[in-house]
Amino acid sequence: MLFPVLFVVSLFTAVFVCIKVRKEQFLTQDAIYWIAFSIILIVLSLFPGISAFFAELLGFEATQNFIFAVFIFLLLIKVFLLSVKVSMLERKIDRFIHRYAIDKAESEDEKEKKD
Numbered sequence: 001m002l003f004p005v006l007f008v009v010s011l012f013t014a015v016f017v018c019i020k021v022r023k024e025q026f027l028t029q030d031a032i033y034w035i036a037f038s039i040i041l042i043v044l045s046l047f048p049g050i051s052a053f054f055a056e057l058l059g060f061e062a063t064q065n066f067i068f069a070v071f072i073f074l075l076l077i078k079v080f081l082l083s084v085k086v087s088m089l090e091r092k093i094d095r096f097i098h099r100y101a102i103d104k105a106e107s108e109d110e111k112e113k114k115d
Contacts, residue, residue, distance in 0.1 A: 003045045006067065010041035033081075037074055044070070 017034040020026035044051050044067060055066035 003048050006041055007045035010038045010045060014038035014042070033078060037078075040070070040074070 014035060017026065017031050017038070021028060021031045048063065051063045051066055055063045058066065060066040060069070
């Protein structure tokens with residue numbers, strides 16, 4: 001029962017991401033992650049033997065547990081990448097604020113000298 005649902009959800013995700021990319025509401029580099037995520041899930045849903053093989057190889061009692069573990073692992077990777085991106089943006093904002101404050105203070109000093 002899980003595999004048909006997994007296929008439909010994966011296909012929906014891939015189509016949704018493609019629509020967002022076409023409307024330019026999504027960066028291509030982010031879309032690549034989600035398309036790859038969808039492809040992995042589509043492959044796992046179309047060929048349940050792959051999931052069963054890896055589930056048995058890695059010691060999972062049920063194939064569904066393996067699929068959920070894959071979901072969790074891929075989403076944790078995305079969370080980590082987003083955390084890195086947020087940290088970089090915060091650092092850029094701090095630098096911008098500092099430069100802006102310095103430039104504003106310098107321009108006010110120049111105005112006072114002219115007056």
